[in-house]
Amino acid sequence: MTKERTQVADVDRSLYDFTKSEEGYERYADGLTPDIVRAISAKKDEPQWMLDLRLKALDEYHRRPMATNWGPSIAGLDLDHISTYVSPKTKQASSWDDVPADIKDTFERLGIPEAERESLAGVGAQYDSEIVYHNMREEVAKQGVVYTTIEDALHDPTWEPVVHEYFGTLIPMTDHKFAALHYAVWSGGSFVYVPAGVSLDYPLQSYFRLNAQGAGQFEHTLIIVEPGANLHFIEGCSAPKYYEANLHAGAVELFVKDGARLRYSTIENWSKNMYNLNTKRATVGADAKMEWVSGSFGSHVSYLYPTTILAGDRSSCEFTGITFSGATQDLDTGCKVILNGRDTTASVSTKSISKDGGINTFRSSVVVGRHADNARCTVSCQSLMLDNISRSDTIPAMDVRNPTASVGHEATIGRISDDTILYLMSRGCSEQEARTLVVNGFANPVSKDLPMEYAVEMNNLIKLEMEGAIG
């Protein structure tokens, strides 16, 4: 036999690659000016403080340089040609029947209403810049859980002060250039409030769909989980493929209070013309727990490092991530953990797969503060190279400032061994099936941490040739 290798199926995008007309949509001029920012704010009828914040952020955006000594190139991104606000002509609905047919069709195809009926406590669906659908089960609302848009929360006298108190405090606009951009033009996203002691049996899910060409999506997610409460939040993202660059610069601020627990799961499958410069951050109180499950499959360029600040004593976090980088993709992903409380623990486990010239970079930082007595952190990261035209780099950093802390890191990079392929082939698997089987197994620790429908989506993404055979 020849040793020539066959290919593992690339991510099948046909499921996501359908576009809908933008006709009749409200689309703001490309580029970034104070006028556009004012227009967005006026349309949303925002309080003055929010407009001030936006204008200050715009200033900050123009002032800040990009770091040039690390990270994938974003030279293809020209903000002067990205529309920061595109809105479908529709009001937010709480019944799918009230959502315009073509938009409803989009979400039907993505399986959102079905998942909502079966396994979710609530759903928010964003189309371009605005949320088009929002609904939550009645029994959840009765427990005092709030799941709405930030825009709506700002118009509610009960919640406006809460948003004001938390918004932009965890991710400051000065964090980096695209955080500043985000605050200038943010639109859509979710506001979630879970009262003390309330535990949701089912997850809440927000789905973000960017349909418009040459546009940006800048949703803001603000979640407050009060002491002793428990929430699982799911975020999905996709977009059809265009040749013009799209930009996603969302921000996710998560406040996990003492003794609370939050699981945040994401499957990101933006199309390969997307610049995904997303910022996610959680602050975790005493005895509280933060769990991240993060799958990155799409986008042309990604900068994505969910950050956890273990502020409270005995707080903990787990990060499980997978990144699949194929042709034309340069995905720089990983996470950051800051251990500040005593007896805090963090565990990070990531996998990455590179193929067809794709570039994967795992980047992390673990910072142990002076007062984090007995802090424990382990990082484990495995990378699989599927051919010799792809690339995989591992760039972790550790900064430890407490003598009682213990930090461990391990990483391995390699390919599927010939012995493994031979073993599987001797049992009748073709070389392609054998490779797919191994890749699937490699990804398994992540997919088993995902909710069922997302695990299925991920399996679709890796396109298991095996599925038919398993029956």
Place this chain on the structure above:
Amino acid sequence: MADTLLDVSGISAGTKDKPILHDVNLKVGAGETHVLMGPNGAGKSTLGHVIMGDPTYKVTSGTITFDGQDITELSPDKRSLAGIFLSYQAPVEVPGVPLYSFLRSISQMRPELKCTAREFRRRVGAIADELNLDQSFLMRELNVGFSGGEKKKIEMLQLLLLQPKLAILDETDSGLDVDALATVSHGIQRYRETVGGALIMITHNTRILERLTVDRTHVMVKGHLVAEGPASLIDDIDKNGFERFETKAASEGDAR
């Protein structure tokens, strides 16, 4: 002799750097049991792997015919689907792939074994019981963290499930404790009884052969098949070792 199932004809093979097998000829009839013996490093395992189509070894001359088809150029998966099974000395670990899903998929890709999920579950369960294998093993990852004996049982499980026409068992008995050895022997027995397939046993240990009716015995030394005989040859080797074959191989080598 029964109809020839496997015909290894004039095979020479080796790695890139070094030839290992020299002009090997071996015929195995359908349903026959053959034993391949020889000192360490003689090339017995290599022959097993060459019959399976391991690309590590390059065949430089000769042909391998299986079930009437020239398979010399076929990849291992095609040979597997044609009905050849090689049990590994050291089965490979495949993280993240549950044993059960693996068994299900390799069985579904064989038209003769296709069945409903329910029927499959029953069959696998029955074989696992036969092999004293706890059902919980089926949910574990393929060979990951299994002991040597457990891995060999998993190989037997696949053997009984796939029902190949020819099974090559490469040192399946090595390094097993008494219990595991009994289970593996039992598995081989079951294969002979229920499937009636042919068998090539590569072994040092004659104990595992006690309960088998051996048709032919082959002796390999330094990559040459130097002797072939009936089952009684095993007892002879048991008593006298390989020495005289080694001398023979050496003199043949000199003659060249």
Place this chain on the structure above:
Amino acid sequence: MADENATVVLDRVNEPPAQTWNRLRANDITLTVPKISRKGDVYFALPQLFSHIECGMGEKVTSWVTSQAADARYVEVPAHTVREEPIVVAVDTDKGEVADTGVMVRAGATVSIVVAAGGTNAAATTSASLLRVIAEEGATVTITEVVGIGSSQQHLESVGVDADDDARVEVRQYALGGGTVAFGTAVSLSGDRARANVGLRYFADGKDHLDVNHVVRQRGKNTIAHVRENGILDDAAEKALRATIDLVHGARGSKGDEAESVLVFGDDVVNKTVPVILCDEDDVQGNHGATIGTVGPEQMDYLADRGLSRKDAEALFVRALFEDAIINAPEAHAHDVAVRQAERVLGAEVAHDFDASVQLAEDEEA
């Protein structure tokens, strides 16, 4: 003489091939160094081919050293010979010496190179050693660097090695403390089957600042690289280590691994570690690991049973590190540097106690 106060700032020193968030302040070090050369001076430079060798501390340090050093020293080890005496680069840091050395190890030759940099802290100085080595086919090179300087001194220790087919490169580094010590080491395994072992042991206490950049470029087929860093940090010492295994496209069959293990004793220690694997080839194996912590509870319990307090136990690890340096110092200069630093850290009694036992062991062997 030129103005003794004239200084030049070298930024982005010890910069690794791949960098990360600048706010971590772990990507490089900025050093202020004197400018002592005089306009119009002509120094002997190394043969041109040494200029192509990547050095661990980077271009800026290389050009600063070549412009500041008194005559560059070129040593050639003839093909298929074993050079019995080591090539010694002794840097007296009290005098702020700067050395520029190039060694050409011809095919199949064997050589040991020693860099010993130390002083009594008599003056606040900056010293440096730049060592560039070309290891031809089948050559065997052992480089031992022992650096221990005064708390007000600064030393730059830059090494670049290029290894051809089947060459073996062994680098043993001892960073035994001092004001600011920067080690930069770059080894290029350019030839097929070339191998490198890079081992660093370090100790820093007080307000010592240690900055390390290790880079191994695996370019040839079937190359092997092992990199090990092992250290102890006490008091308010600050350390940054960048270690990069670069599996370059075409390095089929190569294996690279790197691991650091750090014991942190001091409450005010700042310990930064950035271990990096760059992989542009599929048929390779790359691994790295880092372990940062203090004496483990099980170890501590065991030692306590033997009558040791935590401080005693910590001292035991420090002592072991200095013993290792003294035992492995291959010649007098390196030995002196190691003993002097041991005296400073452990006290004269302890230092001489184990130095004497080393001598005894050597005498017995003889």
